[in-house]
Amino acid sequence: MQDFSTEPPSGAVWGVAMKFRDLLNNDQLILVACQDCGGKTPVDPAPPALEHGVDADVDDLRSDLHCPICGSADVELRAHSPIPHAIVAATRAAERA
Numbered sequence: 001m002q003d004f005s006t007e008p009p010s011g012a013v014w015g016v017a018m019k020f021r022d023l024l025n026n027d028q029l030i031l032v033a034c035q036d037c038g039g040k041t042p043v044d045p046a047p048p049a050l051e052h053g054v055d056a057d058v059d060d061l062r063s064d065l066h067c068p069i070c071g072s073a074d075v076e077l078r079a080h081s082p083i084p085h086a087i088v089a090a091t092r093a094a095e096r097a
Contacts, residue, residue, distance in 0.1 A: 018058040020049035023079055030058060031080035034067035041068050042080055 023030065029042040048061055058077055066073050 018077070018079060019055055020045050020052065020058060021054040023058065024049060024054065026079075026081070027083065028079045028081045030061070031078040032065055032067065033076045033078060034070060034072055035074040035076060036072040037067060037070040039067050039069035042082065 022028075023045040028045070030045050030048075032041045032043055034040070043065075045058070049056070052060060062075065062077060063073075065075055065077070067075055
């Protein structure tokens with residue numbers, strides 16, 4: 001069972017459906033986390049956003065995605081930022097100045 005006190009539920013950001021727009025605006029990737037082998041693979045949200053629209057739910061991709069390591073379809077989708085939030089915030093503040 002997932003511990004919602006430390007991580008959001010699958011396909012959502014604290015109970016709100018995750019949209020491609022949210023990921024793109026925050027420079028985040030989709031993290032495909034396999035429930036069978038534990039593999040984690042980042043996916044660029046831009047191509048599926050172009051195909052499905054930026055207001056589509058990220059969870060709509062679940063049926064199309066499989067673990068690239070073991071091939072399992074039992075995957076969880078999460079938001080992932082390869083850059084720490086503090087660095088992104090500092091960069092954006094410097095761009096506005």
